[in-house]
Amino acid sequence: MTVFNKKKVDFTKEKIFFGEELNTQRFDEFKYPVFDKLTQRQLGFFWRPEEVSLQKDRSDYQQLSESQKHIFTSNLRYQTLLDSVQGRAPAIAFLPFVTIPELESCIITWDFMETIHSRSYTHIIKNIYSDPSDVFDTILDEPAIIARAENVTDKYDKFIELGRRRLLNLKVDDYDLYKALYLALISVNILEGIRFFVSFACSFAFGEAKQMEGSAKIISLIARDEAQHLAISQHILKCYKNHENDKIMNKVMKDCEKEVYEMYEDAVQQEKDWAEFLFQHGSMIGLSTPLLGHYVEFIANKRLRAIGLNPIYDRSSTNNPLPWTKHWFNSRGLQNAPQETEIESYVIGGIKQDVSDDSFKGFKL
Numbered sequence: 001m002t003v004f005n006k007k008k009v010d011f012t013k014e015k016i017f018f019g020e021e022l023n024t025q026r027f028d029e030f031k032y033p034v035f036d037k038l039t040q041r042q043l044g045f046f047w048r049p050e051e052v053s054l055q056k057d058r059s060d061y062q063q064l065s066e067s068q069k070h071i072f073t074s075n076l077r078y079q080t081l082l083d084s085v086q087g088r089a090p091a092i093a094f095l096p097f098v099t100i101p102e103l104e105s106c107i108i109t110w111d112f113m114e115t116i117h118s119r120s121y122t123h124i125i126k127n128i129y130s131d132p133s134d135v136f137d138t139i140l141d142e143p144a145i146i147a148r149a150e151n152v153t154d155k156y157d158k159f160i161e162l163g164r165r166r167l168l169n170l171k172v173d174d175y176d177l178y179k180a181l182y183l184a185l186i187s188v189n190i191l192e193g194i195r196f197f198v199s200f201a202c203s204f205a206f207g208e209a210k211q212m213e214g215s216a217k218i219i220s221l222i223a224r225d226e227a228q229h230l231a232i233s234q235h236i237l238k239c240y241k242n243h244e245n246d247k248i249m250n251k252v253m254k255d256c257e258k259e260v261y262e263m264y265e266d267a268v269q270q271e272k273d274w275a276e277f278l279f280q281h282g283s284m285i286g287l288s289t290p291l292l293g294h295y296v297e298f299i300a301n302k303r304l305r306a307i308g309l310n311p312i313y314d315r316s317s318t319n320n321p322l323p324w325t326k327h328w329f330n331s332r333g334l335q336n337a338p339q340e341t342e343i344e345s346y347v348i349g350g351i352k353q354d355v356s357d358d359s360f361k362g363f364k365l
């Protein structure tokens with residue numbers, strides 16, 4: 001392996017993964033421009049948790065009932081685990097094998113933004129709890145979290161193991177390697193597209209009730225990033241399905257269809273169990289275990305459709321069971337007077353690439 005391939009290679013014709021090793025990081029021509037767009041958008045959305053004040057959240061938290069505290073803290077623990085995985089795994093698993101520069105840059109930005117998410121949980125925890133260790137040190141003591149942690153990391157670990165063997169020039173079957181990559185991508189799609197959503201809904205329900213609003217705002221910024229990350233795995237999967245013409249991957253995708261549907265089903269069931277665990281001492285205004293169950297099914301159908309698979313739940317695609325969550329997912333739609341609250345709906349360094357070849361036709365210098 002080399003960090004700069006000396007060979008001349010046309011990377012606009014290279015495979016997404018496992019092609020010729022990369023050399024120049026150039027961003028003027030692309031095989032798949034969508035990954036550069038996703039990088040630009042992620043960078044434009046850059047934010048820091050310290051920009052959001054949690055002063056009121058601290059006193060709000062003291063006023064919460066025990067069942068509400070259980071919901072809030074448990075979600076925080078679970079999300080801390082999920083983002084710890086995501087703040088590390090894309091760089092360890094996918095980065096060594098990516099062979100188009102626009103996706104390399106996109107994965108680095110993706111992983112970096114995930115570390116902002118982990119930092120934001122530290123920001124929330126440090127501001128709300130008198131002893132942050134009460135939350136951090138107990139994440140791995142919670143059986144309901146451990147039960148799901150295995151599913152979150154399993155496919156990543158398998159791909160990393162085979163990938164490392166490949167890097168060490170040990171014998172690895174190509175089919176097994178592609179299968180591990182494909183299932184890791186699916187598991188990331190599930191992680192970012194389904195697993196966060198029960199926690200998101202609870203955070204936004206607190207926000208709707210004007211409780212823990214600072215935390216809800218931070219979570220809405222995280223949700224905005226997650227939408228970009230979700231698009232990354234969706235587009236990689238779509239490229240393989242429609243453009244790459246990769247025989248091994250095409251066979252893997254066909255062979256694994258049943259396993260993939262089962263992965264979505266398992267994740268949906270686990271999220272339903274999580275909702276039950278959260279609401280075991282009492283639910284929240286606007287939410288209930290069955291409602292969250294319907295919501296997770298609705299979201300899972302959407303995710304399956306987006307990667308060209310069939311929806312598996314009997315849910316209409318237009319009927320969102322939690323329509324009030326929508327504006328939290330689109331923070332650009334939040335209309336607040338600046339004196340009322342903090343505005344987080346800005347884009348830093350955002351650019352619009354809408355200049356065509358003849359835009360300056362009438363100009364003369």
Ligand SMILES: [Fe+2]
Pocket residue numbers: 083086113114117222226
């Ligand atoms: Fe994240």
Ligand SMILES: [Fe+2]
Pocket residue numbers: 086114192225226229230
């Ligand atoms: Fe993410």
